[in-house]
Amino acid sequence: MAERKAPVTRFLEFLRFPTVSGDGPSGAYQQAADWLVEYLAEVGLSVQVFSPAENKPIVLATWEGADPTLPGVLLNSHYDVVPALREHWEFDPFDAKSFLKSDQFKAIQPIAFAFDEGLANPSNAFTVFYGERVAWWFYVKAEGPTGHGSRFIQNTATSKIVDICNKALAFRAEQEKALNADPGCKHGDMKKRKLGDVTTVNITALQSGVSTDGGKTHALNVIPTTAIAGFDVRISPNLDMGAFRAMLDEWCSAEGVSWEFAPWWEDPILDHYTTKTDDSNVWWKIFKGACEKFGIPVEAEVFPAATDSVYLRRLGIPAFGFSPMNNTEILLHEHNESLHQDTFLKGIEVYETILRDVLSHDE
Structure with missing residues (x-):
């Protein structure tokens, strides 16, 4: 009984660090990292801490095998979380990319294979992700003549x-129809499509108008020159990236129309990696x-959103997104997100078995 209780106790202790993405750099990230360093050293692993971004420490623990010259296996995860609104929780929830480019990561021994985070599965099956949809965040800008609102x-x-939004929404409707379509086979050989099998498009910002007070009011009788x-957009591996880009270029082919990636997005993914x-x-x-x-x-699937594993795959490292949480409702980023302790403990057993088999591979 004590053996079963110890992992749960440690997990609950770690979960109490409020490592929310907005507030974490002010101290919670460091507290969580310090806790990890202490525990990992306690169990006999060599530990290093890197900070490629200020106040965002990355903990790297190494467990050497019998032959440290062989490539390693990477277990990748993150401790930062999205904001949780306490008033919507039944219980108080708090009761990699830059690192992969760093010299410290390049100095690590070659990596043969990697695991990253996955998702729960409400059925008895395990879900494993072999790729993910590529996220594109971009702006379309249109320019045109001004004039009085009373004229054509x-x-x-x-x-x-x-016009561009209508084209995007028409494509969106096609993809949604494909997602919900009958697979067309009565013998069960064809599986129903999952979200990762199609491409989603959402218009998340609209801006236009003529204003002299920062947008509080607008001159509704004046036609704006810019919109x-x-x-x-989340692009499925089933859609060629070049084909999507060509379609976007066609949408924006009218005079005075252009598109560009969001300026804060410094490293867009331009290809599929699976x-x-x-x-x-x-x-x-x-x-x-x-x-x-x-x-x-x-059940092998395409992750519908984004994880760090896309950057590992881009480096040529095979990676699976896997969390052994079957018979568990998917509550990712939702209120009262939880995991049954029996599922957690079984997951440890599953991962131990997987790692024994992976690490004993000698070819």
Whole structure:
């Protein structure tokens, strides 16, 4: 009983650090990192701490095998979390990219394979992610003539931006229809599409108008010369990136229309990066075989959002997103997100089995 209680106690202790992304750099990140360093050193791992970004420490623990010259296996995760509104929780929730570019990461021994975070699965199966949709955040800007609102001014900025939004929404409707379509097979060989199999488009910002007080009021009788729309697009591996970019260029081909990635987004992903899930990938065979020891089926999917694993795959490192949380409702970023302690403990057993099999691979 004590052996079962100890991991739960440690996990609950770690969860109490309020490592919310907005406030974490003021101290909680460092507290969580210090806790990890102490625990990892206690269990005999060598530990290093890097800070490629100020007040955002990265903890790297190394467990050397019998032959440290061989490539390693990376277990990647993060301790920062999205804001949690306490008033919406039944209980108080707090009762990698820059590092991958750093010299410290390059100095680490070669990495043969990596695990990153996954998602729960409400069924008995385990979900494993072999890739993810590529997120594109961009603005479309349209420019046109001004004039009085009482006239039929042609080719206005707002009419151009509305036309582009309509094209984007038409494409969005096609993708949603594909998601909800019957797979067309009565024998169960064709699986229903998941969100990661299609591309989503959402208009997340609209800006236009003529104002002299910072947007509090507008001169509604004056036609604005500029209109801007912001988009969040998640591009499925089933859609060629070049084809999507060509379609976006076509949407914006009218005179006075242009698009650009969000200026704060310094490193857009321009291609799909996936890890093979067939017998040609030895890591897939080992992973799937380890899960089958528990009699639990594995469902390989495309992650619908974004994780750090895309940057690992871009470096040529095979990576799976996997969290052994079957029979668990998906409550990612929702109020009262929780995990049953039996599922947590079983997950430790599953990961121990997977790692034994992966680390004992000698080919």
